[in-house]
Amino acid sequence: MTHASRFRTSNNISARKIDDKDIHFIRHGVTEMNVYLGRYDYDAADFIDPLMYDTRLTSEGEDMARKLNVKLHSLQPVPELLVASPLSRALRTADLAFEGIAVPREITPLAAERVWHASDIGRDPNQLAHEFDLWNxxxxxxxxxxxQSGHPQAVDEESPGSFHKRMEALREWLGRYPSSFVPKLAHILFAHTMCT
Structure with a gap:
């Protein structure tokens, strides 16, 4: 199974308990980069990063998020907080999946994907705010x-150590919220209460 094909059939949702919080993790829909990775092995010696900065959802990915919206409307209890990575694929999935569901929204870069390729590089907050007006x-x-370099377009692969530290910081960040039910887009972080 390729890296991309693992996530093509539906938005994966998993629940975890973390610090007495029920947290539901929702993976973003299919992206342009997922499609590319379905054709090219990213572990191959001749792999070429297509430089799809802040990759977007495909029409299939958007359809996946809309289908998830039906399930989320019946979710009980209603989420107390929706947390998402500032990557466009997570924000767009969140907007479509939670359309018509009144829930406070938070973004945190702690929830962003580990940087491997240009697709994992984000955009300036002013650009994001123009496109995603439900988020602060x-x-x-x-x-x-x-x-590592601080250059906005540099693809500096994130080390496992750096990534694990960031995930621990995310866990601590979520633990500070009084909400007991939080969704995280994971990139869309959806948590009711995070489970381990």
Whole structure:
């Protein structure tokens, strides 16, 4: 099974208990990069990054998120908080999946995907705010994704150690919220209460 094909049939949802919080993790829909990775092995010696910065959902990915919306409307209890990565694929999935569901929304770069390719590089908060008006980007730094060099277009692969530290920081961040039910887009973080 290829890296991309694992996530093509539906938005994967999993629930975890973390610090007495029920958290539902929802994977974003199919992206342009997922399609590319379905054709090319990213572990191959001759792999070429197509430089799809902040990759977008495909029409299939958007359809997946809309189908998920039907399930989420019947979710009980209603989520107390929706947390998403600032990557466009997570935000778009969240907007479509939670359309018509009144829930406070938070973004955190701690929830962003590990940086492997240009597709994992984000965009400036001002650009994101223009496209995703239901989210608050005021506290995001201009380069909020992992970047060893600090250059906004540099694809600096994130080390496993750095990534694991960030995941622990995310867990602590979620633990500070009084909400007991939080969805996280994982990139869309959906948590009711995070499970381990």
């Amino acid at each position: 980007f005021e506290e995001l730094e201009s380069v909020w994704w992992y970047s």
